[in-house]
Amino acid sequence: MIKFLDLQKINAQYNEELKEASNRIIDSGWYLLGEELTNFENNYASYCKSQYALGVANGLDALRLIFRAYIELGIMSKGDEIIVPANTYIASVLAITDNELIPVFVEPNLKTYNLDSFVLEEVITSKTKGILTVHLYGQIAIDDKMLALCNKHNLKLIEDGAQSHGALYNGKVSGAIGDVGAHSFYPGKNLGALGDAGAITTNNEELYTAIKALRNYGSHKKYENIYQGYNSRLDEIQAAFLNVKLKYIDKDIEGRRAVANYYLSNIKNSNVILPEVLDDKSHVWHLFVIRTKNRVRLQKYLLDNRIQTLIHYPIPIHHQEAYKNYNHLKLPITELIHKEVLSLPLSAVHSIEDIKHIVSIINSY
């Protein structure tokens, strides 16, 4: 079986360094808010070309803390509208509604699966305070028009960079293009911890300071609390693992791009719609997502030929039971995407034989 994702194989590449790191943390007796986290925050800020980075417990918390900080700073208030692509992973929307902000679901562009800045102006109201853009599948979802709109309407541009570590836009790095970025280091992400972890990047000192307190009970000084905060810290052991894996991320992206480019040049089947790339540097290929009319049939055919695929994502957010109040929405592009998408195996540790096998099976479908 060709696995969709082989985390064992991915982490085996760094076996010695990861074990050395975990031994070091175990022996240190210091497990939270220590040297490893500070090092990781410095390393990751520098990788993202961002002034500040803050480690938090996971990607969802990174997003939740960003909105909560904007509320604490008086920049957003409950009931304000946040524009979000309707086809994102549910975490993006959970962070908005958790803060009692209102998600405004916008249909994505059917070619890039990302927010289309040409439709944004129509949905901006006097209540709109921000755009949560999601670099879905690893491709940057920001363009000059979006930046200009944010400027014109005084909107915060928040990046959900959970899938796009290292993707570039005009030399700027995912998470450091807009006002603030949320990052996830869930094990299956392009930069994955060995458990849950996340981060925030920003150049805004005020926002940084607020989130730094919010992630630690709202405390800026021990036993002094300025906010009713959370416990959302990034463990020393995960920070140590991330310090190891961050060194290899650019090599990993290169490996991903090689697989993606091989798929793009060699998959030839009129039943399959391939993803579109804006430019090579703007996509880090967290997922290689194709579309096909009869997805059940293609997925079964691939499985019969020992190829495991996944669906990102089978049910749109506005059809989820958790969001009953949005079940009435009609979002045909989003619904079509959820019906037709299929993600092929893609990683830097898949062998070229595996990738060739996948291509030849798809071409014979």
Ligand SMILES: *Cc1c(COP(=O)(O)O)cnc(C)c1O
């Ligand atoms: C994974 C993911 C998240 C959430 O990250 P966690 O670390 O799993 O909480 C948020 N947004 C998107 C687009 C994601 O893919």
